[in-house]
Amino acid sequence: MDYFAQQLINGLVLGSIYGLIAIGYTMVYGIVGMINFAHGDVFMIGGFIALITFLLLVSTGLTAVPVILLIVILVSMAVTALYGWTIERIAYRPLRHSFRLAPMLSAIGMSFVLTNYSQVAQGARVKPVPPVITGGYTLHESADGFVIQLSNIQIVVVITTIVLLAIFTWLVSRTRLGRDMRACEQDQTMAALLGVNVDRTISMTFVIGAALAAVAGLMYLLYYGLVDFFMGFVAGIKAFTAAVLGGIGSLPGAMLGGLAIGLIETFWSAYFSVEYKDVAAFSILIVVLIFMPTGLLGRPEVEKV
Amino acid sequence: MKTPSINTAKTASGIPALLKTACFNALIALVLFSLMVGVRTEAGSDGQLTYWTRFGEVASLVAAVFGGSIVLELLKQWIGPTGAEKLVPPAVQSGMSFLGRYLAPALLIFTLLVPVIFYDQRYILDLAILVLTYVMLGWGLNVVVGLAGLLDLGYVAFYAVGAYSYALLATNFGWSFWICLPLAGVLAAFWGVLLGFPVLRLRGDYLAIVTLAFGEIIRLVIINWQDLTGGPNGVSSIPRPSFFGIPLDNSDNGLAARLGIEYSPTHRIVFLFYLILALALLTNWVTIRLRRLPIGRAWEALREDEVACRALGINTTTTKLTAFATGAMFGGFAGAFFATRQGFISPESFTFQESALVLAIVVLGGMGSQLGVALAALAMIGGFELFRSLESYRMLVFGMAMVLIMIWRPRGLIGHRAPTVYLTKAHAISSDLVKEGHG
Numbered sequence: 001m002d003y004f005a006q007q008l009i010n011g012l013v014l015g016s017i018y019g020l021i022a023i024g025y026t027m028v029y030g031i032v033g034m035i036n037f038a039h040g041d042v043f044m045i046g047g048f049i050a051l052i053t054f055l056l057l058v059s060t061g062l063t064a065v066p067v068i069l070l071i072v073i074l075v076s077m078a079v080t081a082l083y084g085w086t087i088e089r090i091a092y093r094p095l096r097h098s099f100r101l102a103p104m105l106s107a108i109g110m111s112f113v114l115t116n117y118s119q120v121a122q123g124a125r126v127k128p129v130p131p132v133i134t135g136g137y138t139l140h141e142s143a144d145g146f147v148i149q150l151s152n153i154q155i156v157v158v159i160t161t162i163v164l165l166a167i168f169t170w171l172v173s174r175t176r177l178g179r180d181m182r183a184c185e186q187d188q189t190m191a192a193l194l195g196v197n198v199d200r201t202i203s204m205t206f207v208i209g210a211a212l213a214a215v216a217g218l219m220y221l222l223y224y225g226l227v228d229f230f231m232g233f234v235a236g237i238k239a240f241t242a243a244v245l246g247g248i249g250s251l252p253g254a255m256l257g258g259l260a261i262g263l264i265e266t267f268w269s270a271y272f273s274v275e276y277k278d279v280a281a282f283s284i285l286i287v288v289l290i291f292m293p294t295g296l297l298g299r300p301e302v303e304k305v
Numbered sequence: 306m307k308t309p310s311i312n313t314a315k316t317a318s319g320i321p322a323l324l325k326t327a328c329f330n331a332l333i334a335l336v337l338f339s340l341m342v343g344v345r346t347e348a349g350s351d352g353q354l355t356y357w358t359r360f361g362e363v364a365s366l367v368a369a370v371f372g373g374s375i376v377l378e379l380l381k382q383w384i385g386p387t388g389a390e391k392l393v394p395p396a397v398q399s400g401m402s403f404l405g406r407y408l409a410p411a412l413l414i415f416t417l418l419v420p421v422i423f424y425d426q427r428y429i430l431d432l433a434i435l436v437l438t439y440v441m442l443g444w445g446l447n448v449v450v451g452l453a454g455l456l457d458l459g460y461v462a463f464y465a466v467g468a469y470s471y472a473l474l475a476t477n478f479g480w481s482f483w484i485c486l487p488l489a490g491v492l493a494a495f496w497g498v499l500l501g502f503p504v505l506r507l508r509g510d511y512l513a514i515v516t517l518a519f520g521e522i523i524r525l526v527i528i529n530w531q532d533l534t535g536g537p538n539g540v541s542s543i544p545r546p547s548f549f550g551i552p553l554d555n556s557d558n559g560l561a562a563r564l565g566i567e568y569s570p571t572h573r574i575v576f577l578f579y580l581i582l583a584l585a586l587l588t589n590w591v592t593i594r595l596r597r598l599p600i601g602r603a604w605e606a607l608r609e610d611e612v613a614c615r616a617l618g619i620n621t622t623t624t625k626l627t628a629f630a631t632g633a634m635f636g637g638f639a640g641a642f643f644a645t646r647q648g649f650i651s652p653e654s655f656t657f658q659e660s661a662l663v664l665a666i667v668v669l670g671g672m673g674s675q676l677g678v679a680l681a682a683l684a685m686i687g688g689f690e691l692f693r694s695l696e697s698y699r700m701l702v703f704g705m706a707m708v709l710i711m712i713w714r715p716r717g718l719i720g721h722r723a724p725t726v727y728l729t730k731a732h733a734i735s736s737d738l739v740k741e742g743h744g
Binding site: 034035049052055056075079082083086090091094095098099101104105106108110112114116117118120121123124125233237240241244275276278282285289293 | 333336337340341342344345346347348352354356456458503504506507510511513514515517518519521522525526528529657658661664665668697698700701703704705706707708711712715716
């Protein structure tokens with residue numbers, strides 16, 4: 001039971017990170033109708049930017065951890081958002097009216113560009129960081145000595161995710177930009193006729209998605225203490241699985257799917273085998289797509305002729 | 306009154322606007338590159354992170370973006386708006402069609418003569434075998450992507466199934482290559498059906514992701530099922546192919562000894578060359594023949610419009626399944642060949658990168674065009690070999706090329722996907738025939 005509770009905590013933390021990436025997938029899919037294959041790599045770029053900013057700040061002699069973290073989170077969100085904007089501008093916008101598979105193939109190409117760009121720019125070796133946020137709480141200690149730990153970093157990850165989700169939900173449901181986004185999701189031509197700047201709205205979608213992925217990258221860096229140039233691929237597929245599981249196009253669904261994938265992966269590793277945890281995640285993707293293509297919270301897709 | 310307004314429009318896109326765009330792009334590039342390129346991090350020997358700055362590289366990259374965007378803008382103004390129909394002079398057109406008619410036979414004759422011309426150059430022969438392997442993979446995937454319009458990102462899974470089928474059957478049971486080759490194809494096709502059966506109801510990009518997941522699952526299972534596959538260490542000492550039972554080695558009953566000629570290791574290379582050439586041509590021939598059968602017509606119809614297909618009574622599930630299984634079978638053949646050529650296989654050869662490379666060959670060659678795929682394979686693999694020393698840069702360039710080609714020529718370099726049958730001439734039909742109740 002204690003082991004179960006500990007895995008539950010670990011799974012929720014991992015799921016928060018997946019959820020943050022999955023939002024980027026689901027938003028882009030909702031509005032543009034394409035799978036942004038390069039989104040996992042944007043997450044990886046976010047992790048790298050956070051690492052570099054962190055290193056620069058530490059070398060200036062700054063020691064206050066909250067200040068460092070605040071600056072790192074802002075810088076990595078801003079720079080990664082610019083990456084997202086540029087990617088959309090270069091690789092996707094010219095293809096908006098091209099044939100069905102073109103944006104997908106362009107996105108695969110972009111994913112290769114980003115992966116190898118960071119390999120060339122930052123080297124192939126894994127970059128470790130010392131633990132920044134240490135300490136934690138012991139929640140419960142059982143008779144046989146098993147301890148349920150809740151570390152501070154886990155608390156930080158979950159709280160950051162909740163705060164960001166709150167801001168994001170407000171953005172989508174209460175602001176002009178959010179209304180434009182929802183309008184474009186329903187009908188781009190009609191939205192354009194009513195004075196919505198469709199190009200800008202789509203750009204902003206990519207910017208927001210990339211900024212959330214940057215936060216996920218930072219959380220990953222803090223939680224696992226490392227980044228490498230190849231981490232975007234698997235994390236990207238899992239986050240996409242999360243988006244599909246939650247119902248693609250649905251924002252609460254993406255978060256829910258993220259948590260579900262995080263929990264499934266953690267429990268699978270804990271009770272079955274660590275080696276096959278990725279197989280489990282990918283199998284879930286296949287099973288969900290076959291039996292429940294609309295996901296948990298998605299709307300059924302209407303086939304238009 | 307109209308002329309001045311056109312003039313002002315022209316001056317607005319003149320030099321100041323050009324510089325403004327270029328400066329804007331350079332500024333963006335500065336922000337993008339300043340951290341990722343400007344600061345290089347590295348883990349020291351004691352696990353401590355260190356960094357050093359590279360402002361020179363950032364400056365040159367930003368300058369390149371500045372210059373590049375000026376050139377690009379000038380080119381845009383010079384060529385005119387994109388998407389405009391360009392007039393091709395009739396002389397060039399007839400030249401192109403002449404080239405198109407004779408290029409394929411000329412290439413085929415040249416390919417047949419490659420071992421004769423380059424007999425002493427082992428490197429070129431090896432490269433030619435590699436290119437032909439990718440031509441075969443490209444043609445196999447072309448059935449799935451180019452003809453049936455199903456985006457398959459996990460094609461390498463079937464390649465892996467074929468390779469491991471041959472490797473395991475040959476090393477464990479000692480079966481010969483010529484028995485294992487059809488078996489490898491059959492097994493790969495079986496896996497194709499197994500995967501295809503549940504997932505082929507999915508729409509284009511969902512199907513892409515599921516096939517990608519399937520490819521990764523196969524690779525992970527190969528890595529982790531160590532008892533069977535040897536895990537990351539792979540399978541080694543896979544038997545070399547024999548000339549229909551006669552080994553190609555230096556022994557007394559080897560081919561060279563039987564023919565009474567002096568043994569040379571090049572014999573085996575030449576044999577492998579003609580083997581993969583035959584397999585590739587078989588793929589090509591089967592594809593061309595299948596396109597003329599009802600099933601091939603159904604594939605092309607499916608690619609153009611799935612809903613219309615169903616309305617016409619085509620069973621989309623079996624049509625997709627046959628395309629999937631046919632493509633998978635050729636992938637399996639290519640995999641078995643790969644295993645026997647290398648003599649050693651490991652999961653590292655079957656990554657997503659490989660799937661993407663084959664897909665890029667098909668897309669670049671113009672989906673559905675057999676000649677285009679062959680030329681694209683030659684260009685890509687040849688290009689990869691030329692830049693072999695720049696290991697990670699070449700994948701960077703590969704990705705950029707994929708994006709640029711999608712933007713510039715989304716139909717591929719030899720864009721051609723005209724249906725095999727179409728009406729050549731519009732017929733005027735009497736109104737009696739289109740009356741209500743007559744269709």
